[in-house]
Structures are given as structure tokens and as C-alpha cells.
Amino acid sequence: MSSFEIEGGRFLKGELEPQGAKNEALQVICAVLLTNESVTISNIPDIIDVNSLIDLLGCLGVDIDRHTRHECTFKAENIDLTYLQSADFKKRASSLRGSIMIMGPLLARFGKAYFPKPGGDKIGRRRLDTHFIGFEKLGAKFVFNPDEIFYTVEAQHLKGTYMLLDEASVTGTANIVMAAVLTPGTTTIYNAACEPYVQQLCRMLVSMGAKINGIGSNLLTIEGVSELGGCRHTILPDMIEIGSFIGLAAMTGSEITIKNCRVDQLGIIPFAFSRMGIQMDIINDDIHIPAQDHYEIDSFIDGSVMTIADAPWPGLTPDLLSVFLVVATQAKGSVLIHQKMFESRLFFVDKLIDMGARIILCDPHRASVNGLNRETPLRAQIMSSPDIRAGVALLIAAMSAQGKSVIHNIEQIDRGYQNIDARLNKIGANIRRI
Numbered sequence: 001m002s003s004f005e006i007e008g009g010r011f012l013k014g015e016l017e018p019q020g021a022k023n024e025a026l027q028v029i030c031a032v033l034l035t036n037e038s039v040t041i042s043n044i045p046d047i048i049d050v051n052s053l054i055d056l057l058g059c060l061g062v063d064i065d066r067h068t069r070h071e072c073t074f075k076a077e078n079i080d081l082t083y084l085q086s087a088d089f090k091k092r093a094s095s096l097r098g099s100i101m102i103m104g105p106l107l108a109r110f111g112k113a114y115f116p117k118p119g120g121d122k123i124g125r126r127r128l129d130t131h132f133i134g135f136e137k138l139g140a141k142f143v144f145n146p147d148e149i150f151y152t153v154e155a156q157h158l159k160g161t162y163m164l165l166d167e168a169s170v171t172g173t174a175n176i177v178m179a180a181v182l183t184p185g186t187t188t189i190y191n192a193a194c195e196p197y198v199q200q201l202c203r204m205l206v207s208m209g210a211k212i213n214g215i216g217s218n219l220l221t222i223e224g225v226s227e228l229g230g231c232r233h234t235i236l237p238d239m240i241e242i243g244s245f246i247g248l249a250a251m252t253g254s255e256i257t258i259k260n261c262r263v264d265q266l267g268i269i270p271f272a273f274s275r276m277g278i279q280m281d282i283i284n285d286d287i288h289i290p291a292q293d294h295y296e297i298d299s300f301i302d303g304s305v306m307t308i309a310d311a312p313w314p315g316l317t318p319d320l321l322s323v324f325l326v327v328a329t330q331a332k333g334s335v336l337i338h339q340k341m342f343e344s345r346l347f348f349v350d351k352l353i354d355m356g357a358r359i360i361l362c363d364p365h366r367a368s369v370n371g372l373n374r375e376t377p378l379r380a381q382i383m384s385s386p387d388i389r390a391g392v393a394l395l396i397a398a399m400s401a402q403g404k405s406v407i408h409n410i411e412q413i414d415r416g417y418q419n420i421d422a423r424l425n426k427i428g429a430n431i432r433r434i
């Protein structure tokens with residue numbers, strides 16, 4: 001287990017280039033299984049989860065040519081389906097969540113797919129019903145082995161159909177779309193998730209020859225085709241990393257320019273930060289956050305306390321709420337952070353309370369924050385990262401605090417943030433990996 005030692009209270013100044021989006025990478029890399037032709041993907045983030053998925057595909061027989069850490073050509077010509085029954089597969093696949101999305105492509109192309117309980121953040125119940133109900137609607141037989149927690153889907157023939165998803169699941173939608181593109185007939189998916197990750201996946205599939213209408217909406221119509229070809233695809237900048245950097249700049253009173261953000265793809269994220277009182281200038285495609293002594297949380301028009309809550313896209317992504325929460329601790333004013341989707345993602349506030357933040361955890365989903373308006377800095381602490389986004393929120397808190405903090409279990413942060421210590425040290429941070 002590695003740790004970060006952070007000397008807080010430093011002013012950062014400079015430019016940060018966001019990495020490619022983790023959650024898009026996991027989708028589009030799984031999609032290479034849909035064709036026996038070459039697929040080249042660029043702007044791949046060099047992070048634990050993505051590297052684990054690439055290694056998993058290699059074990060499955062995909063030919064992988066990693067030209068650089070950020071660009072890779074995949075050729076899924078000789079897939080070894082027997083590997084899916086091996087202990088090694090179970091170990092690798094259960095180390096991350098995104099690998100669940102190999103199921104849709106395998107089902108569509110080979111008529112069968114297997115999967116153990118997926119990994120990922122321990123942030124509350126993370127059900128997979130949407131994925132499997134979708135596969136069943138397409139005609140697959142689903143078997144669950146509760147002793148081993150092992151999922152099987154098999155089908156002689158799939159057939160396009162109408163389905164209304166029970167929830168707009170991001171990875172569920174991606175999995176069903178990937179199965180449907182090679183399924184004969186028309187598949188209509190209503191209540192589909194439409195996060196930029198899903199939109200990007202759909203655009204990539206279209207460039208491989210898939211027929212998909214409604215991209216960007218919650219109603220996708222897919223005409224199955226008999227085969228898909230190769231393509232080149234570039235992953236968008238990671239909107240969660242961009243949001244984390246905005247929060248970091250505000251919390252540490254630093255001046256940071258985040259380069260090449262694809263602002264047109266950030267949805268409501270910049271507006272949500274501006275409601276926290278954070279000043280930002282969008283210059284071409286860069287976001288400049290000037291040094292600001294204070295930021296004051298807006299209230300609603302009727303004067304009532306601001307709520308920042310998550311919702312399926314185009315609502316605010318749940319993956320940024322931990323960052324909003326930490327940013328609120330040094331703002332002027334009050335905010336209710338309402339994490340609707342996950343029930344165990346706010347418990348890390350105990351650590352912020354130990355640091356001197358004024359937070360009341362009302363229940364597992366809601367935290368009320370009274371900002372300190374920088375009158376008292378947070379105190380340095382020794383803590384441990386419970387999940388990827390809480391981890392980065394604690395890193396931001398430690399960078400703003402007086403003194404030396406230590407964060408243990410930083411593998412959680414490395415899961416989704418590429419070389420974060422070196423990149424932040426370059427603009428003035430003092431983070432040591434120990």
C-alpha cells in the first residue's frame with residue numbers, strides 16, 4: 001500500500017493538461033471485441049483500471065500493439081473463449097468495474113459471455129440488473145451462480161426488440177448497445193444513459209459501421225448489422241479530472257489554466273462550479289481559474305440554501321460530488337450536498353471534520369456544509385483514501401491544509417488519476433509518494 005505525504009498551504013500556478021477520460025476508455029476498449037479488424041484508440045489514460053483492462057484483453061487473445069502509453073492498436077481476431085472460465089480471468093475481471101462491458105460484445109459476436117462479480121469503488125450497492133435484463137430482452141439466457149458469484153449469458157440467436165431500462169445505467173447502456181449493434185433487427189433502448197462516455201462509444205461504433213440513431217438522447221434506435229470493421233477513435237478529456245482541477249484551484253486559491261478541455265462536452269459542470277462562487281474564464285477551449293481570495297456559494301433565487309445534487313446526464317455527475325463537498329468547506333456560505341445515486345460515498349466527511357471542516361452528515365446521502373470562508377485553514381491529518389473520488393477530495397483538502405498530511409491507500413487515486421503527484425508538483429505542489 002503506497003501513500004502520499006503532502007505539504008499543504010502552497011500556491012499553485014501553471015497549466016494542467018487533462019488526461020483521457022477513464023470511463024470512456026473502459027467502454028471503447030471493450031468495444032474492440034466487436035470486430036476482427038484493427039481498432040486504434042488514442043488519448044488513452046495511463047491509469048491502473050485502464051491498464052488492467054488492456055492486460056485482460058491481451059489474456060483473452062486480443063493482439064495489442066501499444067505504440068505509446070496513450071495510443072494502442074487492438075485486433076480481436078483470435079479470441080480464446082476458454083480463458084473466460086479460468087481462475088486468472090476471474091481474478092483480473094473482478095479487479096475493476098469497467099471490465100463488465102466485455103459481456104455485450106462477447107455475447108453479440110460469440111453467443112456467450114461470462115463474468116465474476118466486478119470490482120470498482122465500494123460506494124454502496126452497485127447492481128447489474130439493467131445489464132442482464134437488457135441481454136435477456138435481446139433473447140439471451142441468463143444464469144447466476146450465487147456460490148461463486150458468477151454470471152453467464154448465452155444465446156443461439158439474438159433478436160432486436162424494444163426495451164425500457166429500469167434505470168439509466170451508464171455501463172448497462174454501453175453493454176446493451178454493444179450487444180445490439182450486431183443483433184439482427186431493430187433494438188430500441190428507452191431511458192438509455194447519455195453521458196459523454198456513452199455518446200463517444202456510439203460515435204465510435206458508427207465509425208465501425210454500426211447504425212445508431214438518437215446519440216446524445218435517452219432514446220437509442222439501433223439497426224443490427226452483420227459485422228463491424230476497424231476504426232480510429234480519440235478519447236475525450238476526462239471531465240471528472242477537469243472538475244477536480246477546478247475544485248483544487250479554488251480550494252488552494254491558486255491560478256491554474258486547464259488546457260484543451262472540450263468545454264462543449266462538459267455539460268452542466270462549469271455552471272455548477274460557478275454556483276459555488278468560483279470564478280472561471282473560458283478562453284478558446286481552456287478553462288482559466290484566477291487566484292481568488294474568497295468564493296461565495298450562491299443561494300437559490302428565493303434565498304433558500306443551495307443544493308448540489310447528482311443526476312443522470314445531462315444532470316451533474318455523481319463522480320464530482322466529493323470534490324464539490326471539499327470545495328464547500330472553505331467557501332463563504334452553506335450548501336447541501338445530496339449524493340442521490342450512491343449510499344456510501346459521503347462517509348469520508350469524517351476525515352474532513354477531523355481537519356476542522358464544518359459538516360453535518362445528515363444521512364448517508366446528504367451532507368450539510370457551512371463554509372469556513374478561509375478564516376480558519378484545515379488542519380493536516382493522517383488519513384486513508386476510501387475510494388477514487390473521495391481520495392482526490394482528500395488530496396485537495398490536504399493541499400489546502402496547514403502542515404504535512406499523509407494519505408494512505410493511494411492506489412485508489414491512481415486507479416483514475418494519471419501520475420497526479422508529478423503533474424501537480426510541476427505547478428508548485430509538494431506531494432511525495434512514500
Ligand SMILES: CC(=O)N[C@H]1[C@@H](OP(=O)(O)OP(=O)(O)OC[C@H]2O[C@@H](n3ccc(=O)[nH]c3=O)[C@H](O)[C@@H]2O)O[C@H](CO)[C@@H](O)[C@@H]1O
Binds near residue numbers: 097098318
Ligand atoms: C466504469 C464507469 O463508467 N463507472 C461509472 C458508471 O458506473 P455504473 O455504470 O456502474 O453506474 P450506473 O449508471 O449503473 O448506476 C450508478 C448508481 O446510480 C443509481 N442510478 C442510476 C441511474 C438512475 O437513473 N438512477 C439511479 O439511482 C444506480 O442504482 C447506481 O447505484 O456510472 C456511474 C454513474 O454515473 C459513475 O459513478 C461511475 O463512475
Ligand SMILES: C=C(OP(=O)(O)O)C(=O)O
Binds near residue numbers: 023120
Ligand atoms: C465510481 C467510479 O469508478 P468505478 O465505476 O470504476 O468504480 C468513478 O470513476 O468515480
